[in-house]
Amino acid sequence: MKKLIIVLMVVAVASFLFVGCLGVTPPVDDVDDVDDVVDVAKTDTPFITGIGSGRATISLSSTTTQYTSNPAVVGVGVAGAIIKVYINDVQTGVGSSGNGGAIESIGVTLAELTEGVNELYITATQPGLAESDPSTKYTFTYDETDPVIASVVADSTANTITVTFDGPVETATSGASFPYGAMDPSNWSYNGTALDSDTATMSKTSSTVVVITPTTQVASFGTAYYITLVYTSADQAVYDLAGNYNTIDVTYAGITVP
Numbered sequence: 446m447k448k449l450i451i452v453l454m455v456v457a458v459a460s461f462l463f464v465g466c467l468g469v470t471p472p473v474d475d476v477d478d479v480d481d482v483v484d485v486a487k488t489d490t491p492f493i494t495g496i497g498s499g500r501a502t503i504s505l506s507s508t509t510t511q512y513t514s515n516p517a518v519v520g521v522g523v524a525g526a527i528i529k530v531y532i533n534d535v536q537t538g539v540g541s542s543g544n545g546g547a548i549e550s551i552g553v554t555l556a557e558l559t560e561g562v563n564e565l566y567i568t569a570t571q572p573g574l575a576e577s578d579p580s581t582k583y584t585f586t587y588d589e590t591d592p593v594i595a596s597v598v599a600d601s602t603a604n605t606i607t608v609t610f611d612g613p614v615e616t617a618t619s620g621a622s623f624p625y626g627a628m629d630p631s632n633w634s635y636n637g638t639a640l641d642s643d644t645a646t647m648s649k650t651s652s653t654v655v656v657i658t659p660t661t662q663v664a665s666f667g668t669a670y671y672i673t674l675v676y677t678s679a680d681q682a683v684y685d686l687a688g689n690y691n692t693i694d695v696t697y698a699g700i701t702v703p
């Protein structure tokens with residue numbers, strides 16, 4: 446009898462637990478509702494074919510392409526979609542794709558860009574569908590500061606004055622997008638003595654480093670060494686690759702000659 450009571454109690458407890466478990470199981474309808482939200486298909490992912498029509502202060506890191514006004518995104522997506530432009534994960538522009546899916550010149554404003562490297566992508570959203578995954582990310586450098594001289598090293602043995610800028614400047618000697626003032630000796634003066642093609646030659650080790658070789662021995666210029674990038678006109682200024690240039694003379698002092 447005792448055993449029977451124990452067995453009955455065990456059955457009763459087990460039944461209670463079983464019913465309790467059923468009680469916390471979500472209703473079937475609720476599960477379906479969650480699935481319905483997840484199941485909304487995403488719009489096909491669009492892709493960017495270029496960033497164009499930009500101001501001169503945009504330069505893409507992957508190319509030497511330069512732009513002269515606000516950047517605008519061009520790409521391809523599905524037809525009739527809302528196209529959102531994100532820069533550094535913040536939505537900064539919106540447009541739409543045409544009937545053929547073409548995305549034409551969705552602009553973003555310069556105020557939305559930060560100096561340095563920026564990352565841009567787009568998404569597409571068609572009616573009734575969820576926002577697509579981000580397109581391939583496009584990295585570009587935004588540069589709105591004038592080029593400056595970062596350092597100068599004079600070498601009396603090699604008879605050279607090596608000038609390093611804070612970043613790449615236009616050093617092409619032909620076919621340049623901007624004037625190539627860095628490679629024009631008449632844009633330079635050393636210790637107040639203006640240089641020109643008769644008194645110095647120019648070369649470069651990179652687009653950030655140019656070398657002035659005076660025809661006169663470097664050390665003979667004097668003892669207090671400084672170099673000046675002489676601003677003459679916009680046509681002859683030293684430009685960075687984004688098209689910024691100084692509008693006043695820039696002097697770098699404290700040059701030591703070994």
Ligand SMILES: [Ca+2]
Nearest residue numbers: 588590591685
């Ligand atoms: Ca710059």
